[in-house]
Amino acid sequence: MLRRYAVLLLLLLLGAPAARAQTATFVGFEFRAAGAVVEGADTLRQAWAGGFNTPQFSSIDLNGDGRNDLFAFDRQTNRCYTFLNAAQPGGGRGWQYAPDYEALFPADLAGWALLRDYDCDGRPDLFSYVNGGDIRVFRNVAGIGGRPIFQLTTSQLRFSGAGVGTSNLTIGGYNMPAIADVNGDGKLDILSYDFVTANIIELYLNTSPDACGAALTYKIDTNYWAQLQTCAACAAYQLPGLACRGGVPAAKPTHTGGHNLLVLDVNGDGVNDVLDGRDNCPELVALLNQGTNQLARLTASSIRTDFPSAANPVRLPVFPAGYLVDTDFDGINDLVVAPNMLDNSQDNVSQRDNVRLYRNTAATGAPAFGYQPKGFLTNDVIDVSEAAAPTFGDIDGDGLADLLIGNNADRVNGQYRASLTYYRNVGTAAKPVFSLVSRDYMGLAAKGTAPNVFLALKPALVDLNRDGALDLAYAANYQGVNRIYYILNTAAAGRPAAFDPTTANYFKPQGAAGSGVLPGFMGDMPCFTDVDGDGNVDLLLGTDDYTEPGQSLRYFRNQGPGVVLENAFVAVNNDLGQIRDGAGARPFHLSPTVADFDGDGLPDLVTADNTGAVRFFSNYRTLLAGPTAPRTNLFWNALLSQYEANRLGQSALVRYGLAAADVNADGVPELFIGTETGGLSSYAVRRGTPTPTRPPAAAATLGLTLYPNPAHTQATVETAQPTRVSVIDATGRLVRAPDALARQHDLTLSGLAPGLYLVRAEAADGTAAVQRLAVQ
Known part of the structure; x- marks a missing residue:
């Protein structure tokens, strides 16, 4: 790595082009099942998909073949999953995990994401949470081969109403709304619990002038739908003529109080009913509408806590949400139920095999939901x-x-x-x-x-x-x-x-507390590797520890066989690689693994952390001399013919676990990523010069502009598309870490010695451009 940048600097000094596509030795990863996985008599069909915690399901045609495929969004990890409706070798249809299609969805989804067709073009559009409880919408337009392209329609739905004028349509950070035609006029309305009190339901009607509702204009129809209020107890409601059980008053505002709503006609009477899942409660309650679609009415007999049947009612440990998806390819929507909590830090429930399936056997009229013990998809993954x-x-x-x-x-x-x-x-x-x-x-x-x-x-x-x-x-x-x-x-x-x-x-800490000794912190991630080449395994430790001086990756040397094993590891470097996130801050939950991925006979380092970044350091031993710029666009997307960053999720609580092993005896290690959602994803190594995603002169299209040059204390970098910018000195040492994607970067140069430096800008697709910068 150091030699590569030194050569590049020499070329620049001799007058070589200042911006060119990268053609140096390259390594990347491609999703590939590492092998069959068997549990009992069952072979897991989606073994390496990565597991589920809080999936939200929607149907969409991903590959333009006219068949509905499957999209899932995991709330805890902000991760997308895509599954194709694929022909099976033995006949029939089945789900096939197809991660390349995940890149078609916006990378910054959070909270909830549901696909609903608002403009009646037969292509479901994307509604999603944003800004603490607001709703944004992306229109689904046909791309190459009929694949979806999501174009932002509005970053904030708004509504009108008496006394409010026009305001943001806000449902809060913990509610998931029902987006459906509630009043039967063919337009998508929005039904959600009030975000302030979380104990009454509000109905926003789509008032767009067109027949379909494509203008996405809304007015509030009622802030007291069906005159219903929740009570303090689970599955308890207050209605006209129905008091809360035991005289307990209606629930008061809390810091959570979330609800998940789904609109469907439960009893086949042509009137829309509602399924209600509540935080900290196990039931998915059916609220049977005894009024009309235009004016809902509920009575005591409307409330069914044993939905869909007394024999097999929905019961999840906490916060169930319902989704209508054709899971078995018979053309009839089934009911899938999954938990939808923000995290598991307080509930401490099992998140394994937690997606319930109720198969619908009724083609018309009232749905007939029959419980399927194996669930949906979760029984097919590690x-x-x-x-x-x-x-x-x-x-x-x-x-x-x-x-x-x-x-x-x-x-x-x-x-x-x-x-x-x-x-x-x-x-x-x-x-x-x-x-x-x-x-x-x-x-x-x-x-x-x-x-x-x-x-x-x-x-x-x-x-x-x-x-x-x-x-x-x-x-x-x-x-x-x-x-x-x-x-x-x-x-x-x-x-x-x-x-x-x-x-x-x-292993015992060696030295006085506070001197950088081996810490003990929840979630420490050990990786044993011979760092110094003496034949003894040393310790690279990913840690969140703050009691000892140091950052996210620390190196402890093994003193060798002359020392009792429990006392073997002594601190050498408490900030190996100086790994930082896009904002220059310390990442958390860092996990390291080491193997010779690029085949040069030297060990490489791969790390992952809560930001979702997976970083590759060729010959990690060079990090002992100082930080070098890692690569992050590592994962090959065959659909788009380009390398991309990791898309397995990110949030403050996301924890990855990395491992490397040659499990198929081909002499090349595979990369395994353990996910927060309890599963594994496996990747084969791709070596050699990267397949270009653009013409060789693509780097020039970045339009890298650097000024002033020479510079004293600050320089500005501008590019035609968002890039990450890093600064490297003449020895290859990284002196300014890559930051977040942006078209303009202001570089602070204070603290840099006078001399020549490389300024490197890299776009999300891996295209890079380099210019020299003279610091005076």
Whole structure:
């Protein structure tokens, strides 16, 4: 990396073009199933899709074949999923995970995202949350091959009404509205709980002058729909003639108080009813409208808490939301129900197998929803509930890489605790097949009850004592204390591993507290790799710790066999790579992994963090001399023929877990990303010169302008399209980290020594341009 930038600087000084496409050694990743995954008698059809926590489902034709495909948006992680309606080898149709189509959706979606056709062109448009509870809308227009292109129609829906004039149509940060034709005039209306009190329902009617409602003008029809108010208890309502149970008054405003609404005709009488899911409640309550579509009326008999049937009512641990989707390709919408909470930090519920399916067998009239025990899609993915952290190694001694996954926690048998899930590789060296053996490997979860339980288990299979046999290390919280534990393998090399949990020890800090010693912090992510080339595995630690000086990635050297293993690791660098987010701040929940991805015989580093950024550092040992610019547009999108940034989600609470292993014996490591949603995604390496997404002169189209030049304390960079800008000195050292995408960047040069520097601008598609800058 250092040599590359030094050569580039020399070329610039000799008069080579100031802006050119990048053609240096390149590595990227492409989504590819790493192998079959088997649980019992079932082969998981979407094994590597990454799991689900709070998916919101909508139908859309993604590939222009005239068939409805599937879009899902996960609220907790702000992640999109796309599945194609695909022909199956044995006949019929099935869902096929197709992540390339996720790039067709806006990258900044958050809160909720629903597809509804507002202009009657047969192409569902995108309604989404924005700005703390407002609603923005993107129109779906036909792109190449009929693929959707989402064009922003309005960044803020507005409404009119007596006493308010015109105002923002705001539903609050925790409500998800029903967007449907409520009054039967063919236009999309909006029904939502009031964002201030969260205990009454407001109806906004679409008053657009056209027959379809494409102008998206709204007025408030009523702020007291059906004269309904929620009570303090779950599934309890106050209506005319119906008081709250036990005399408890209607619910008061709270800091959450969210509701999810869905409009449908439950009983087939031609009048729209409503399904209501409430935060901190398990029921999806049916509110049966005994009035008309224009004037709703509810009575005590309107409230059904056993929907859709007394035998199998909807019951989720918390905050259910309903979606109408044709899941089985019979042309009839089924009911899919999933939780919709913001996070699991307070509820501590299981987020595995949490999407319920009620198949509709009635083509006309009242829907007949029948409960399907296997659920929808979640039974077809690897899912360990939340914050999956994978590691690979030969556990059973057959020479094949097995899979061990830690998690943050899952609620099983009333206990919220972490565990290790073990998939044994029962395939061949070239064709792995991962078969589920245990969801509680070594019985770590079964042996304790709160507070004697593990949380935030992050495992690593590694030979710690150089005896040729893999040992087990794992970061974990136990009894409120965070440590990196290890269990030495007492079996000989090549034999099935023998781990005795009762012998677990942990690595001790070496030195005085506050001097940068090994921290212990919830969610620490250990990566063992020989940093200094002495044959001993050292420790790279991704950490959120703030009790010891340091940042997100820290390097601890192994002192070698002359030191007791528990005292082996001493601090060397507490800010390796000086990794920062787009705003120059420290990222959190950083996870590292190391392997020779680019095939040059030197170890590379890949990191991921809560911002969603996955960064690639070629030959990470150069980071010991100072930071270098990472690559972030790493993931090949065959649909768009370009490399893109990671799209597996981002939020303050998102935790990734990275691993690298050659599981198919092709001599090239695969990259595995454990997701916050409890699943794994697998990627094959793509090496060589990148396939251009634009002509070779594309870099010139960035229109990189740099002024003043020479400069003293500040310089301005302007580009024709949004870019990230970094500054590199003559040795290849990164002196200004890449910032957020923008067309204009103001560079602060104070603190830089006089001399020549490279200013590099990189667009989202990987196109880059470089100019030299003289600092005086």
